[in-house]
Amino acid sequence: MSRVVKLAVIAGDGIGPEVIAEAEKVLDAATAHSDVTFDKTRFSLGADRFLATGDVLTEDDLAGIAAHDAILLGAVGGTPNDPRLADANIERGLLLKLRFSLDHYVNLRPSKLYPTVPGPLKNPGEVDFVVVREGTEGSYVGNGGVLRQGTEHEIANELGVNTAHGVRRVVEYAFELAETRRKKLTLVHKTNVLVNAGKLWKRIFDETSEKHPDVAVDYMHIDAATMHMVDNPSRFDVIVTDNLFGDILTDLAGAITGGIGLAASGNLNPSGEFPSMFEPVHGSAPDIAGQQKADPTAAIGSVALLLDHLGLAAEAQRVTRAIEQDIAERTDEPRTTAQIGDAIAARLTA
Amino acid sequence: MSRVVKLAVIAGDGIGPEVIAEAEKVLDAATAHSDVTFDKTRFSLGADRFLATGDVLTEDDLAGIAAHDAILLGAVGGTPNDPRLADANIERGLLLKLRFSLDHYVNLRPSKLYPTVPGPLKNPGEVDFVVVREGTEGSYVGNGGVLRQGTEHEIANELGVNTAHGVRRVVEYAFELAETRRKKLTLVHKTNVLVNAGKLWKRIFDETSEKHPDVAVDYMHIDAATMHMVDNPSRFDVIVTDNLFGDILTDLAGAITGGIGLAASGNLNPSGEFPSMFEPVHGSAPDIAGQQKADPTAAIGSVALLLDHLGLAAEAQRVTRAIEQDIAERTDEPRTTAQIGDAIAARLTA
Numbered sequence: 188m189s190r191v192v193k194l195a196v197i198a199g200d201g202i203g204p205e206v207i208a209e210a211e212k213v214l215d216a217a218t219a220h221s222d223v224t225f226d227k228t229r230f231s232l233g234a235d236r237f238l239a240t241g242d243v244l245t246e247d248d249l250a251g252i253a254a255h256d257a258i259l260l261g262a263v264g265g266t267p268n269d270p271r272l273a274d275a276n277i278e279r280g281l282l283l284k285l286r287f288s289l290d291h292y293v294n295l296r297p298s299k300l301y302p303t304v305p306g307p308l309k310n311p312g313e314v315d316f317v318v319v320r321e322g323t324e325g326s327y328v329g330n331g332g333v334l335r336q337g338t339e340h341e342i343a344n345e346l347g348v349n350t351a352h353g354v355r356r357v358v359e360y361a362f363e364l365a366e367t368r369r370k371k372l373t374l375v376h377k378t379n380v381l382v383n384a385g386k387l388w389k390r391i392f393d394e395t396s397e398k399h400p401d402v403a404v405d406y407m408h409i410d411a412a413t414m415h416m417v418d419n420p421s422r423f424d425v426i427v428t429d430n431l432f433g434d435i436l437t438d439l440a441g442a443i444t445g446g447i448g449l450a451a452s453g454n455l456n457p458s459g460e461f462p463s464m465f466e467p468v469h470g471s472a473p474d475i476a477g478q479q480k481a482d483p484t485a486a487i488g489s490v491a492l493l494l495d496h497l498g499l500a501a502e503a504q505r506v507t508r509a510i511e512q513d514i515a516e517r518t519d520e521p522r523t524t525a526q527i528g529d530a531i532a533a534r535l536t537a
Numbered sequence: 538m539s540r541v542v543k544l545a546v547i548a549g550d551g552i553g554p555e556v557i558a559e560a561e562k563v564l565d566a567a568t569a570h571s572d573v574t575f576d577k578t579r580f581s582l583g584a585d586r587f588l589a590t591g592d593v594l595t596e597d598d599l600a601g602i603a604a605h606d607a608i609l610l611g612a613v614g615g616t617p618n619d620p621r622l623a624d625a626n627i628e629r630g631l632l633l634k635l636r637f638s639l640d641h642y643v644n645l646r647p648s649k650l651y652p653t654v655p656g657p658l659k660n661p662g663e664v665d666f667v668v669v670r671e672g673t674e675g676s677y678v679g680n681g682g683v684l685r686q687g688t689e690h691e692i693a694n695e696l697g698v699n700t701a702h703g704v705r706r707v708v709e710y711a712f713e714l715a716e717t718r719r720k721k722l723t724l725v726h727k728t729n730v731l732v733n734a735g736k737l738w739k740r741i742f743d744e745t746s747e748k749h750p751d752v753a754v755d756y757m758h759i760d761a762a763t764m765h766m767v768d769n770p771s772r773f774d775v776i777v778t779d780n781l782f783g784d785i786l787t788d789l790a791g792a793i794t795g796g797i798g799l800a801a802s803g804n805l806n807p808s809g810e811f812p813s814m815f816e817p818v819h820g821s822a823p824d825i826a827g828q829q830k831a832d833p834t835a836a837i838g839s840v841a842l843l844l845d846h847l848g849l850a851a852e853a854q855r856v857t858r859a860i861e862q863d864i865a866e867r868t869d870e871p872r873t874t875a876q877i878g879d880a881i882a883a884r885l886t887a
């Protein structure tokens with residue numbers, strides 16, 4: 188009785204194809220002896236595609252991707268300041284378009300600090316937390332507009348939209364996740380300034396908390412949260428926050444755990460209506476593209492999240508363990524992207 | 538020929554009165570032999586005042602404060618979760634009301650790491666930068682609204698407003714400040730997502746840059762900026778950014794330079810139409826109030842910014858030097874709030 192998973196693969200730009208090659212290698216190794224096979228479709232999307240065709244993401248692309256069970260994405264985005272990309276906005280037109288169209292309302296970003304990884308903090312303690320970032324609302328909605336553009340009287344508005352529906356589902360996910368971990372959930376927002384959105388988040392957080400009395404809760408303003416993140420990151424277990432604060436906090440989390448070369452993420456649609464998408468937090472890093480310098484660990488970690496999402500918990504754990512063992516044995520000796528991928532894959536076939 | 542400066546003093550709540558007492562001590566010592574005298578009016582504002590009278594900031598308070606040349610503020614805000622303060626919103630009703638009413642469009646926040654101060658970073662290098670935070674726009678404007686409040690269909694909107702006028706004046710200030718320093722200015726925003734506001738900021742930044750060819754410029758997304766702040770803070774000289782990103786970045790900056798007990802700030806109205814306001818970045822810390830445990834250095838640093846703003850550059854420099862000497866000679870021996878104030882004041886009268 189074999190199960191076929193239809194996987195859309197978007198390798199993307201820059202180092203995307205290199206890290207995705209290793210991610211696929213590990214995915215294959217992890218599932219070689221299981222009853223799951225992956226039926227892959229490759230989508231050529233990103234800056235290179237835009238330069239070649241002028242398209243960022245067509246309705247056909249989107250429909251094609253949506254017909255899959257899951258998505259694995261490398262990184263998208265061209266060289267900064269490339270004049271040919273000035274109006275492309277790959278981020279809004281591709282990455283965010285996918286997250287919004289496929290209703291990826293949970294952006295799951297785990298952070299863990301490994302003893303062998305040289306992080307920037309003197310006394311980090313045990314760092315092992317997960318940020319549950321809302322993925323479909325807030326100031327990412329792209330609502331707003333511009334008046335008198337290009338003049339001395341220009342007004343540029345950005346509207347942040349937050350709904351009870353959108354907040355409740357991500358907060359509920361975070362409580363449930365906290366229950367599988369150390370049972371501590373921190374809400375991060377800026378309720379003293381963004382009072383409309385803040386009151387909504389706080390109300391729903393408090394209401395949901397009553398249904399999960401076993402989870403200890405606290406609240407922190409985003410500015411204070413960045414301080415705690417460098418002063419005492421081990422205090423965090425699960426953090427739930429809005430789209431923009433989650434974006435900021437997870438990059439900072441990446442930095443304190445040794446760089447976003449290790450940070451994996453899942454853009455989840457837990458209701459299952461649309462395929463979820465798994466991607467490293469890092470960008471396309473065009474400056475080191477094609478040189479086998481990129482660390483594929485974040486992409487491989489995203490494969491572990493993918494397996495977990497597909498219900499393949501044992502396979503996910505094996506990948507995570509292989510990554511952790513690889514990291515634990517790291518030395519100063521530089522390795523190519525493929526060497527790291529090979530080493531992690533070898534632990535799975537051994 | 539003596540000059541009288543009318544100074545509004547808002548000691549505020551919690552540790553506010555303690556740190557302001559030391560700030561005034563140092564202000565007096567620094568100007569004892571100058572031809573400037575301060576005519577002080579004390580305004581009782583904050584959570585305590587609200588609990589006593591039900592008022593946060595009346596029109597009379599505001600008019601009274603506006604009639605001064607400058608404002609020295611300690612900290613405002615009551616005990617978190619005090620049910621009697623649930624609807625007070627001291628932050629929006631008092632602190633932000635002052636910043637907006639008095640058109641404090643430059644929120645100036647210097648950060649410096651001293652060798653004797655134990656910061657959280659392993660290898661910070663030389664950290665000495667200034668964040669120029671916009672103070673009257675962005676998502677702090679309090680525009681927006683709520684539909685179907687308290688229901689499962691609630692929509693809470695937060696509108697971020699950015700104008701050419703508002704952005705240009707703060708960007709120009711930042712370029713001029715950079716010219717007096719190491720001539721490096723970094724714009725921090727999130728132009729790839731907040732495209733309306735981002736395009737406006739970028740356009741005005743680029744236009745202003747052309748008038749200041751001696752200042753080297755770069756651009757960073759807010760998420761990346763938090764990474765650089767912990768990985769390589771010495772790369773920054775002057776940063777210009779919007780109200781919300783500035784809020785977040787300056788707390789993080791406070792953390793990496795050893796805590797916001799040292800972080801001073803000025804809310805400036807450089808046009809001189811309204812009094813500028815000087816305050817430590819830290820809050821009222823009700824948990825340690827009245828115990829002489831607070832470090833008054835941030836409040837005293839705010840006095841240096843006040844003196845500088847009043848054109849008393851020599852006095853400002855003497856206060857800054859006294860603070861730096863005090864910090865340089867710090868040991869593990871604990872000192873009371875007053876002992877630190879006395880020590881810094883003594884260096885000025887010696």
Ligand SMILES: CC(C)[C@H](C(=O)O)[C@@H](O)C(=O)O
Pocket residue numbers: 278279282283434468729730760
């Ligand atoms: C590239 C950008 C649109 C994106 C975001 O802001 O979400 C990135 O920073 C991330 O965190 O995945």
Ligand SMILES: CC(C)[C@H](C(=O)O)[C@@H](O)C(=O)O
Pocket residue numbers: 379380410628629632633784818
């Ligand atoms: C208290 C709060 C309203 C304020 C802000 O967000 O500006 C504070 O965090 C600050 O940075 O001065």
